[in-house]
Amino acid sequence: MTGLLSGHDLTLFRGDHCLFNSLEFALDAGELLVIEGTNGSGKTSLLRAIAGLLEFETGSVIWAGKQVRDHYQAFREDLVWLSHRVGFKADLNLVENLKFEAGLRRGNQALFESVCDRLNIAHLADLPMRSLSAGQQRRVALARMPLTSARLWMMDEPFTNLDTAGRQIVEELIGEHIADGGLCVVASHQALNSSENMRRLLLS
Amino acid sequence: MTGLLSGHDLTLFRGDHCLFNSLEFALDAGELLVIEGTNGSGKTSLLRAIAGLLEFETGSVIWAGKQVRDHYQAFREDLVWLSHRVGFKADLNLVENLKFEAGLRRGNQALFESVCDRLNIAHLADLPMRSLSAGQQRRVALARMPLTSARLWMMDEPFTNLDTAGRQIVEELIGEHIADGGLCVVASHQALNSSENMRRLLLS
Amino acid sequence: MWKFLHKLASPPHFYDLSAKMIPWFAIIGGIFIMYGTIAGLFFAPPDYQQGDAFRIIYVHVPAAYLSMMAYMIMAISAGIGLIWRIKLSHAVAAAAAPLGAWFTFLALATGMIWGRPMWGTWWEWGDPRMMSELIMLFLYFGYMALRAAIDDTVKADKASAVLAIVGAVNIPIIHFSVEWWNSLHQGSTLLRDGGPAMPAEMLYPLLAMIFGFTLIFGALLLGRVRTEVLFRERRSRWVRNLVCAQEGRNE
Amino acid sequence: MNERESEPPGLSQGLSSIVRRDILLAWKRPGDVLNPLFFFAMVSTLFPLATGPSAAQLAFSGPGVVWVAALLAMLLSLNSLFLSDFEDGSLDQLILSPQPLPLLSLGKAIAHWLVNGLPLVLVSPLIGVSFQMSGQTITVMLLTLFFGTISLSLLGSIGAALTVGLHRGTALLSLLILPLAMPVLIFGARTVSLAANDTAVSAGIYFLAAYCMLALTLAPFATAAALRISNE
Amino acid sequence: MNERESEPPGLSQGLSSIVRRDILLAWKRPGDVLNPLFFFAMVSTLFPLATGPSAAQLAFSGPGVVWVAALLAMLLSLNSLFLSDFEDGSLDQLILSPQPLPLLSLGKAIAHWLVNGLPLVLVSPLIGVSFQMSGQTITVMLLTLFFGTISLSLLGSIGAALTVGLHRGTALLSLLILPLAMPVLIFGARTVSLAANDTAVSAGIYFLAAYCMLALTLAPFATAAALRISNE
Ligand code: HEM
Ligand SMILES: Nc1ncnc2c1ncn2[C@@H]1O[C@H](COP(=O)(O)OP(=O)(O)OP(=O)(O)O)[C@@H](O)[C@H]1O
Ligand SMILES: Nc1ncnc2c1ncn2[C@@H]1O[C@H](COP(=O)(O)OP(=O)(O)OP(=O)(O)O)[C@@H](O)[C@H]1O
């Protein structure tokens, strides 16, 4: 099993409880990995561990032929992350928040307006994040993904709090990203439009 | 327009922005009100205002023939509330959390085990809430509803983070509650099984 | 050498080895302490200045010395654990902290008791040794409070290791600063350096006590590490085998 | 559900529920109970360190230092009084529960005092000894701290309720509370000083007790009102 | 996307981004900048209040009180250093950003100092005057506070990183930091006292400067390590 991103012999514990062991996965450029499983099956934990925020008990994750653990900085240059929590400051507005991220990682700020328009958040630019509704906050968080040029998108339940139109946009964004040769790892309870580039990983 | 719970001429502002005005709704025992609308249309704000956590600019909410504003305590005896946030202490386990609620409001503790079994959280009783996954926390939060004997359930996006089985259970719980003569106000982006007892309120 | 260390760091091996070491430490340490106590209390001559009050030195000095020693052990093993990811080493640090805090407390308490007849006060803010000992007690408390605040053992290990190392960097600075502070204010009247200007009948029991205390400390530390290891490895096969063997059945 | 299965919990049950829950929370993290204590002890040692050791100095500033240390220890622990309730949504639940909110606020303040104030009162004699106070002075200090910390828990709960949701740390809270707490501090410290000089102290203690009663009757209502506003 | 559209931001850009963001955040809530200041001023006035006013006393304990007040004001503001980042998920984003985490930690500490430490240094002369310090003493106090507060911001960031996510308020943080901050406090206060007595002070200032340099080089790495651990 090889690929640009792959995991080998992964075992993860939370407390005394083994979430999974000897898990293997591989993902190539232009592919989407959907992690599925019931509540508490370990999707979030797996994502966090792949990103290096949790430690696997055994096994290793390989990115572009190198161990993530040993080349963490290089891995992070290719990664953009979306979690349950928004990851933006509630006191700043979305422009300030997104500009801050632009100072940290490579991206294309020329797209700024078109991305905001597309996610229908452009008219919210004057409000601090704390005044936005749950779904609006989620949309702002999502805007960070197309604004960077990171190849690997990791998303934990990207559809949470979104309305139908919002969910549609997320699917399109993911579709375009992998069509462009990017990789995407998503944990979700909601079915994504399947395509031949989609792989599934079922945790039980 | 009358009903056990009704709202008349409701207007709500957030900041300078008018979310809705002259809104009317009414709901009788055994009925379900689903509030729908796109992201940012004001569902959460409406729910919070009905519960008395926000103030309407104009209009009033009537419960059992009395103004909620003036008989707030009596209204709260009939209310149980589920919001975006879990509302439980992360350091306590679910038994301790649910027992605490039992000390505050009328309920039927005899159901405790059956409710936990049904929501599939019984095996998590030893873990503090912070160790539970997003969906598991949500299930614990939901457990508070059937454990009280409040007649009015208000729920903000009850399906968030739940897997398919979880969403199914929530639908059943709501169904049973209104079949029992309860009332339920739900804001959700996900379609609920419609029945003749369901009313819809579309915010735009 | 490396191989030996690696083997030692494996929990089951450590568990077996320490079981053999503890009795030796305890017995030899006990003998030294017994000698030190008897010789110190009954045979050492009374101090020409302090009379019999000086005899508390036989507890005070070993305790004070071990309080520092325990911190060093704690910080070094925490560092090893953090850098080389050796779990046993974290267990050592975790086990050393309460012991160190106890010895620090003991040094403070005996010092205070001693200070009462000697200086006429329980506590003297001006004394650098007292102050750095007190600050050290707070360092231990901080370490233990941090550990207690984190449920997850692995996380607690790593977080407290960072603190122990930062504290170790600071200890010399603390010591120096307190001393400097004091030297400005009043002469160091009470604790002169280069102590052992004492007769052999006084000195040998003291050395015996220091040595005996150290061995007992070693035994206690090993014992605590054993329980710590057993708890941490509770889901591993060797611990389960051990428990089954003790209950007289096979898994 | 129209059949009412059980008796609704009464006021006393509501009060005891929340007191018990908050104590349980502290119990789950035993460090929480000890931290204000250590802090109290540390501040009491910082001052002699910073101002320099001299027995006369110490005896003179002892009561003031102990009292300022107690005040700060209480202030620090107050910051988190409603914070976690606000953040995890428990505050919504408390406000929407059928129990009167002033009652629940009182319960939170009581639990806060039991967890933070009481241990501090109990440990204060040790610090008194280290400042070379006499036995009688220590008794007076105990009494003043007893009433004083209760008042501080109650007053502090108002401030904590006003600042919850502002994410401002302790600084704003202190700013709001210090003026209210000033009488407590001044009377507390002065009374202990007087005791050290063998002067009559009953007036100070009466004042503190009366202030404490006043806080006990009024603060819960102020706290409840503040909570409703902050939680919008 | 395989075409790399723009140059990746360099280290200096990463550092300045985070410093600017944190200052902007403070700017959005101007109260935040003022709070530690008020706190500093209030503690400095509490002591004279609690111990009683006597000119000789004041002159004697002035340096100690100012320094303890500064230390406490810094401690209080440190509690929230990483807290909001942790809670809103920004910490995940910082850790997963391509910038080296020690650099970002340094940036947070710098912003903390600019927002909390610097105003405190600037306002300290006022308090010095109220304690009847001479002009030269005030200069020395400014210098010691300058180096001292930088060290405290840096040391404090280690403690804040270790305790983030534990929901323990300032008490645990203080417990961790106070022993480490002791040398700063002692040297700071003593040096100011010396200046008040017209004794040579350069040794103390050198020490504080050296300690500050040490903290500047080592603390960011300890903070980064602590953040990775706490954010599990
Ligand atoms: C609370 C009070 C005291 C504390 C915290 C304290 C602390 C210490 C410490 C840290 C040491 C160093 C041990 C070592 O270097 O290995 C020490 C040694 C010693 N202490 Fe104390 N001490 C206190 C009171 C006293 C008193 C009152 C006396 C007697 C008058 C005393 C006599 C000694 C002696 C003789 C030594 C050995 C000195 C040497 O060999 O350098 N101590 N103490
Ligand atoms: N202080 C404020 N100033 C201006 N607008 C505000 C303020 N607070 C909230 N709003 C706006 O009020 C609207 C209502 O938000 P609300 O949370 O009620 O929406 P919602 O229907 O629940 O959305 P979602 O589906 O995303 O949860 C949002 O558009 C938000 O931007
Ligand atoms: N400290 C702990 N001790 C024991 N179990 C734990 C601990 N922390 C987490 N868990 C368990 O780990 C499991 C994995 O949680 P995780 O958040 O990864 O699930 P998930 O698949 O994302 O679920 P969800 O769909 O609900 O988001 C859960 O069952 C949780 O109860």
Ligand SMILES: [Mg+2]
């Ligand atoms: Mg999850």
Ligand SMILES: [Mg+2]
């Ligand atoms: Mg909403």
